[in-house]
Amino acid sequence: MSDSLHLTRNGPILEITLDRPKANAIDAKTSFAMGEAFLNFRDDPELRVAIITGGGEKFFSAGWDLKAAAEGEAPDADFGPGGFAGLTEIFDLDKPVIAAVNGYAFGGGFELALAADFIVCAENASFALPEAKLGIVPDSGGVLRLPKLLPPAIVNEMVMTGRRMSAEEALRWGIVNRVVSQGELMDSARELAQQLVNSAPLAIAALKEIYRTTSEMTVEEGYRYIRSGVLKHYPSVLHSEDALEGPQAFAEKRDPVWKGR
Missing domain, CATH: 3.90.226.10 (2-enoyl-CoA Hydratase; Chain A, domain 1)
Structure with a gap:
C-alpha cells in the first residue's frame, strides 16, 4: 500500500x-x-x-x-x-x-x-x-x-x-x-x-443496487424491474435469514444480529 x-x-x-x-x-x-x-x-x-x-x-x-x-x-x-x-x-x-x-x-x-x-x-x-x-x-x-x-x-x-x-x-x-x-x-x-x-447488510446492498439500476426509470418501470427477478440482491433479501431476524429481534426487544445471508 x-x-x-x-x-x-x-x-x-x-x-x-x-x-x-x-x-x-x-x-x-x-x-x-x-x-x-x-x-x-x-x-x-x-x-x-x-x-x-x-x-x-x-x-x-x-x-x-x-x-x-x-x-x-x-x-x-x-x-x-x-x-x-x-x-x-x-x-x-x-x-x-x-x-x-x-x-x-x-x-x-x-x-x-x-x-x-x-x-x-x-x-x-x-x-x-x-x-x-x-x-x-x-x-x-x-x-x-x-x-x-x-x-x-x-x-x-x-x-x-x-x-x-x-x-x-x-x-x-x-x-x-x-x-x-x-x-x-x-x-x-x-x-x-x-x-x-446497524442496518442489515443485504438490505443496504439491495438499496444501492436498486438506486443504481432504476435511477432513469419511471416509478412504474422501476416497480416492474425490481420484481422481474433480474436483480442480484433484492430477491436474496426477501428470502434471507436477516429478513427473519429483523422482525424477530423487534418482537423480542433486542438488537438484531445480522448474518448477511
Whole structure:
C-alpha cells in the first residue's frame, strides 16, 4: 500500500486517509493504491462501511496532481481499475462509502466526494470543479454526477467558471448530509458509519443496487424491474435469514444480529 494512504480498520468500518504533501493531490500511482483499497473493501466480507478523508485540516483533496501533469502524466492516463481516486468508476460497490471532507475538495477531490454515498464536511470545506480554467473537463464523474444533484444553472456556473461552493451552500442544496466543526468531523462520520452498520447488510446492498439500476426509470418501470427477478440482491433479501431476524429481534426487544445471508 502507498505511503500516501493510511488504512485503519475499526471492526466493520474501514477508514482511508489520503495524506500527500501539497494539498492531498492525486497522481496515477496514488490513484492505483486508492483503487486497491476500495476494491479490497468491496471484496472483504468483514467490512461494512468505508470512510475516506484527507490528512490535515486544509485539503480533502485538490484533485489531480498538476505537478505530475507538468511532468507528463496525461489527463487520460491509466488511473487504475477504480478510475480516478480509486472510487469514481467502481459501479458495483454495494457497500456504503462516507466522504469526510475536512477542507477544500477541488476538481477530482470533489469528484471523489461525489462518488461516495454520503458526505459529511467540516465548516471550512468548500467544493469546486475548476477544470475548465485549466483546459480540461471534470470527466471523472463531476460532469455526470453533479447534474443529478443540482439545477442546470448552478451546474453550468460551477463547471464552466469553476466557482466555489461553501459547506453551508452545499448543505442547502442537499449535496452534503452534515456540516460540523473540524474537531467533530471524524466523530460525526463514525457515528453515521455505525448507524449504517446497524442496518442489515443485504438490505443496504439491495438499496444501492436498486438506486443504481432504476435511477432513469419511471416509478412504474422501476416497480416492474425490481420484481422481474433480474436483480442480484433484492430477491436474496426477501428470502434471507436477516429478513427473519429483523422482525424477530423487534418482537423480542433486542438488537438484531445480522448474518448477511
